[in-house]
Amino acid sequence: MENQNHRRTEGTWSDSSGVQKQGGPKGWKQSDKTLTSPRKLNVGLRGHTGEQQHGCDQCGKTFTTSRSLKTHQSIHTGEKPHSCDECGKAFLSKSTLKIHQRIHTGEKPYGCEECGHHFRTSGDLRVHRRAHTGERPYDCDQCGKAFLTSGDLNIHKRVHTGERPYSCDQCGKAFKTRGYLQVHLRLHTGVKPYSCEYCEKTFNAQGSWAIHLKMHRGERPHQCDQCGKSFLLLAQLKKHQYIHGGEKPYPCDRCDKAFAASGYLKKHQIVHSGEKPYGCDQCGKSFARPGGLKSHKRICKRNHMSGISVEILSQ
Structure with a gap:
């Protein structure tokens, strides 16, 4: 292929001179992508023709670029080369780190046009939109219950299988999700990271904290x-x-x-x-x-107070 800038749009592709050619290179399939360099065009062609030149020697999975292969191989080696300078958490890829850093910056670039809520990732926004459309595309084949995400469905299936893959190393209690285990571990550590803005009460679980706040607000x-x-x-x-x-x-x-x-x-x-x-x-x-205890306490309190009065009078 000539060392020129090539642009592919809507059934035609053009070189840097602007001359448009119908059909494009041999094996090209229709796409709405615009590819502006020979390297990107080569990658795009591989994606369309099925040519995948970079294979993982651990599991055999193939990739269109050496960079994608290198990122994938970190799964096997356990290497996480991209660290967050705020909290030290490490990630496989730079893109995953970038998404994580939005937790610290508070950046939520993806906004819902229906209600104005903003999200850290496009995936979170996509799932949120289903709340407006009512779409629940993941059905349980055991009971027919439908879910917003495949992750929610997989967690639900553990209700039927009885699977509890997350165990507490302190007491052995097992849980369906990692989140439930993390909340449970706080019982052992005594950590209660959620504080009420209206009173001094603290909570080890976000759900309990959110319900408590609604009580204060009268919601x-x-x-x-x-x-x-x-x-x-x-x-x-x-x-x-x-x-x-x-x-x-x-x-x-x-x-x-x-x-x-x-x-x-x-x-x-x-x-x-x-x-x-x-x-x-x-x-x-x-x-x-x-209820029985409550009624008794009223009587018991009166008797207790009467006893104190008699004792005072007899002195």
């Missing part, structure tokens, strides 16, 4: 379409909706009672077990239900 984003009542959590709304439907899907296996929520069933089952986990800190008496 109740989940509304019942039957009666208009609003709830802080989606789970609370679902539990409430059983009232309207009269549905009680949680039956007790010891008696004929049934309940709208699993939490109500668990509380009820304490009656059968004889367990009394709620103890009075004044007199030590125990109760099966928190």
Whole structure:
């Protein structure tokens, strides 16, 4: 190929003189890419013709450029040559490092035209857009549930397989995701990185922190379409909706009672077990239900105060 600048657009390609030629080099396939140098044109041609000249001697995977091969080989060697000068975290490629650095700079260059939210990566924006379109392209072949991303689907599948690949090296407890393990590890370390801006409370999990902030702000984003009542959590709304439907899907296996929520069933089952986990800190008496303890405490407090009054009067 002549050492000239070549530009390929919409079925034609041209050299640096601007003379346009139909069809392009032999083996060229239609593309909307514009390639402005012989090196880029060669790479583009390889991509279109299937010619891949750089093979990995570890796994056999092939690449169109030596640079792509070198980046790939770092996976096998464990080498991460690109380090963040802010936190020291290392990455396989310069492009991955660049995306990571946006965490420190706060840069979010990809904006949603629907709602104005901004994101660090184009991939995050693409996934976010599905919230507006309702698209959930990844279906579970076990239960039919649909997900926004393939990663979410893979995590969900562990519900069916029982797989928990992330284990705590301190207590052996296993988790479905690395994120759940990281939150759990904070129980051992005592680290609570999420602080409330309204009070002094701190949290080890971002989800708990976000819910707590909504409590301060009075946010109740989940509304019942039957009666208009609003709830802080989606789970609370679902539990409430059983009232309207009269549905009680949680039956007790010891008696004929049934309940709208699993939490109500668990509380009820304490009656059968004889367990009394709620103890009075004044007199030590125990109760099966928190309501019973609450009523008792009012009486106990009055009796305690009466005892103090009698003691004072007798002095």
